[in-house]
Amino acid sequence: MSSQLSGVLTALATPFTDDGAIDEAKLRLLVERSIDAGVDGVVACGSTGEFAMLSREERHLVVQVVVDQAAGRVPVVAQTGATNTAEAIRLSRHAQDCGADVIMLISPYYEPLSMAETTHYFRTVADTIDRPVMLYNMPSATGVNLDAATVGKLGREVENIRYIKDSSGDMGQATQLIHHHSDHISTIIGWDSLVLAALTEGAPAVMAGTANVIPHEIVALHRAVAAGDFAAAQVQWNRIYPVIDAILSAPFVPAVKAALDALGQPIGKPRQPTSDLDSAAAKRISKLLAELQPATATI
Secondary structure, eight states, rough: OOEEEEEEEEEOOBBBBBTTSSHHHHHHHHHHHHHHOOOSSSSSSTTTTTTGOOHHHHHHHHHHHHHHHTTTSSSSEOHHHHHHHHHHHHHHHHHHHHTEEEEEEOOOSSOOOOOHHHHHHHHHHHHOOOOOOEEOHHHHHHHHHOOHHHHHHHHHHHHEEEEEHHHHHHEEHHHHHHHHHHTOOEEEEOOGGGGGHHHHOOSSSSGGGGGGGGGGHHHHHHHHHHOOOHHHHHHHHHHHHHHHHHHHTSSHHHHHHHHHHHTTOOOOOOOOOOOOOHHHHHHHHHHHHHHHSOOOOOH
């Protein structure tokens, strides 16, 4: 499959059983839910997938299951970043061997790194694999912001660094990436409240955790923009933004899982020490989902 990414990519949640194990059957259903809705790719072991809460073996399992279930129908992006270079290489090689189409690398987190250390990490890991690499910029978690100039330089100098997922929430930075560096690297916006702005600005793709919940609706938004029907896109955005905003305004992973539970599609609790969403926020999200017309499709 061509690994050129465009459109809507679902940052998959990771389902857990009551005893805390990965629920493989529900993970497969979650992949099917997105593909049935028309998404253009799925992402394993991203932040929505609670990758930092998973063991190496569990991360291996999630990637294997997602690649197997997608079965070449859409590209699979595997997030393989880690707190040290050696572990990121091991995870990246495993994902490549499993058949993942794109390897996504979050910057090392916890220990504060300089930009030079961070970019050396990306270059080193990318050099060990032959898959396209997606940089994952999430400064709120890593403490390092991959600014547009740095990203553009990496895209020019490292052959297989082809994408940046920008989850900075900074539309100004995203616009610089899209307009100044698209000849070398494709910008994928990973901040759900910026989906419409990113698509209308010319981002080739968006990656959304809320696409676990309302995949049909986000796909419809993208298709309206792609068709040049910006009036229809705005109408669709006005419909779905309250749900997206409510999920973003709460602790994100618990909110995504509470939203799926409200749709009658429970995928288990967040992994501890993360708590379930409080009842008031869960009720608000459930009410907003119920108000979406037509009703959100089910698995």
